[in-house]
Amino acid sequence: MHLKSSTAFSIELLLLLLAFILSLLSGPSGPIGGQGYTADIIWDLRAPRAFLAVLVGGALALAGVIMQAIFRNPLVDPYILGTSSGSALFAAMVAPSPLEPFFAFIGGISATMAVYAIAWRERIETLLLVGLAVGTLLSALLSLLLFVRLSAFSSMLFWLFGGLSLATWQKSFFLVVVLVISVLLVFPFAMELDSLLLGEEKSQHLGVDVRKLRFFMLLVACMITSFSVSVAGIIGFVGLMVPHMCRRIVGPKHRVLVPFSVLAGGVFLLLADVAARMLLIPNELPIGIITSLCGAPFFIYLVWRQRNVKH
Amino acid sequence: MKLSVCLISLFLVLPVVGDGHGEVVMDDYGREISLQSIPQRIVSIAPSVTEIIFAIGAGDKLVGVDSESDFPAEANxxxxxxxxxxxxxxxxxxxxxxxxxxxxxxxxxVVxxxxxxGIKVFVVAPERIEEIAESMRKLGVILGVKDKAEAAARDFEERAAAVEKKAALAREKPKVYLEFFPYWTFGPGSFGSDLIEKAGGLNIGKKLKSPYAEVSNEFVISENPDIIIITQGKHASTTISSVKERPGWSSINAVRNSRLYYIDDDIISRPGPRMADALEELYSILH
Known part of the structure; x- marks a missing residue:
């Protein structure tokens, strides 16, 4: 039984607000009233960081929702399909440069299309394996790039670790635009995405041009992913976990699932970012470590459960 | 009373202003940095930089350092x-x-x-040992401690030159393998490699393709170094006895003649004032 969407959204918005406040209060210079804290710290550092966490989390969750619908499988996300690694590699190749988001997009789309072209007619396991292989290959190339271009070593580390510690208002503004446009692009196709769950033939009967829809939606998912990678680096498993949990709470209808997942992604990444900056204070942990620590076991659990359902 | 305070502070400030501030100094990323006044609150985010700042007598101005900065003891x-x-x-x-x-x-x-x-950033990134003295001088100008920095830089240069001079006179150049992590050594263009060459040795790692490189048993055995040096420190855990037991290493000259030594990891990896210590220590190991 799913929650009534008004109840679910109310609870979610409350959680988002609480997580946001928690994020504003957490930092090495202490919560409000703590030692050394000033209003500037909140405004210049914590607030843009909190906003960026909400936006990157929302973006990755949205990409995950789309990909899971297209491939009719809850095991895919932009990290598993190699989109994130492709984006990071291409952005790192030109870094530092204002063209980073553009190159991230080229890299993300190439990686995803390669995986899609190789494996889209195969079983889902093949798709996952190809995606992981391509992702691993691209990460290896990124490491190779680090070795070869040692002078640019340190500026490329950012892409390997990712993180929100360098958040600025400009980055947040950039991602707000991306996220709003993406949601507006996806929302009109909510019904079509729902129909994909019935299977290709049935949705074809309902008058949906499945191939076109798949291609267009995948393009949108790649765009959101690569732009969020270009501002925050590789952050894995958000797009995997969040939509899956949200489907449990509000059901599979995309009209509700899309906005609900976007907000939930925001809550999740806010909390992950608080952990990243507070666990080893004043050292910053890469946020990708936190999300992978949660996400990888979750992935294994999903695989295990799918198997048990089948047998 | 107030007037006298003003006057005194004016006198305190005047020589400072006269100390060439407003001068433009180029940092090691080629960016021109100019400061209106001498900085009084400095944060250093590299252990090598922290060591240089202390060496040129501006350590008291440090209000923050990175978590690896542990030398000199005051840095802690x-x-x-x-x-x-x-x-x-x-x-x-x-x-x-x-x-x-x-x-x-x-x-x-991050920079x-x-x-x-709105915080000015100065990048100190010497690539060769000689450039360390230059870094000291540049920081001396920026931090308003020109004279002390000049003295520290000159001391560094003199000590380095003395080792090089002695090394040039040495009759033979022993082949050296210097390891900073199990099977990782210093290749061409690294400080470790420069240090060995300046101290009068031949770095077998110089044949490798990158400044920091992994090697195989086979490589080290076929190069047959006369001396093996292992770094010791927070990030290094290799021991001489474990190196001797590596497969095939018993045939290496250094192992047969028991010429295996330890050296402090920090002094050969941080491009700071203690690289002069590293040179002297390496020279005494090599000759």
Whole structure:
């Protein structure tokens, strides 16, 4: 039984607000009233960081929702399909440069299309394996790039670790635009995405041009992913976990699932970012470590459960 | 009373103003840095930079350092701002520094993010041993301690030159394998390799393709070094006895003649004043 969407959204918005406040209060210079804290710290550092966490989390969750619908499988996300690694590699190749988001997009789309072209007619396991292989290959190339271009070593580390510690208002503004446009692009196709769950033939009967829809939606998912990678680096498993949990709470209808997942992604990444900056204070942990620590076991659990359902 | 305070502070400030400030200094990323006044609150985010700042007599101005900065001992009492790869911007901003000094270990994105917050950043990234003295002088100008910096730089250069001179006279150049992590050694273009060459040795790692490179048993055995040096420190755990037991290593000259030594990891890996110590120590090991 799913929650009534008004109840679910109310609870979610409350959680988002609480997580946001928690994020504003957490930092090495202490919560409000703590030692050394000033209003500037909140405004210049914590607030843009909190906003960026909400936006990157929302973006990755949205990409995950789309990909899971297209491939009719809850095991895919932009990290598993190699989109994130492709984006990071291409952005790192030109870094530092204002063209980073553009190159991230080229890299993300190439990686995803390669995986899609190789494996889209195969079983889902093949798709996952190809995606992981391509992702691993691209990460290896990124490491190779680090070795070869040692002078640019340190500026490329950012892409390997990712993180929100360098958040600025400009980055947040950039991602707000991306996220709003993406949601507006996806929302009109909510019904079509729902129909994909019935299977290709049935949705074809309902008058949906499945191939076109798949291609267009995948393009949108790649765009959101690569732009969020270009501002925050590789952050894995958000797009995997969040939509899956949200489907449990509000059901599979995309009209509700899309906005609900976007907000939930925001809550999740806010909390992950608080952990990243507070666990080893004043050292910053890469946020990708936190999300992978949660996400990888979750992935294994999903695989295990799918198997048990089948047998 | 107030007037006299004003006058006294004016006199205190005057020689400072006269100390060439407003001067433009180019940092090691080729960026021109100019400061209106001498910085009084500095944050250093590299252990090598921290050592240089102390060596040129400006250590008392440090209000924050990265978590690896542990030399000299006074550095341990300074507020930590996180790692040099991803320092906490918040800790840095809270300390209200008027200058941040970083090395090339800190990602450019971090440097930019700090500058966007209105804090000047000076990059110290010497690539060769000789450039360390130059770094000292540049920081001396920026930090208003020109004379002490000049003295420290000259001392460094003289000690390095003395070792090189002695090394040039040495009759033979022993082949050296210097390991800073199991099977990792210094290749061409690294400080470790330069140090060995300047101290009168032949670095077998110089044949490798990158400044920091992994090697195989086969490589080391076929190069047959006369001396093996293992680094010791927080990040190094290899022991001489474990190296002797590596497969096939018993045939290596250094092992047969028991010429295996330890050296402090920090002094050969941090491009700071203690590289002169490293040179002297390497020379005494080699000759």
């Amino acid at each position: 009492d300074i507020k930590k701002v996180g790692t040099y790869i991803s320092p906490s911007l918040e800790m840095i901003v809270v300390l209200k520094p008027d200058l941040l000094v970083v090395s090339d270990l800190t990602p450019l994105q 930019n993010a700090i500058e966007e917050r």
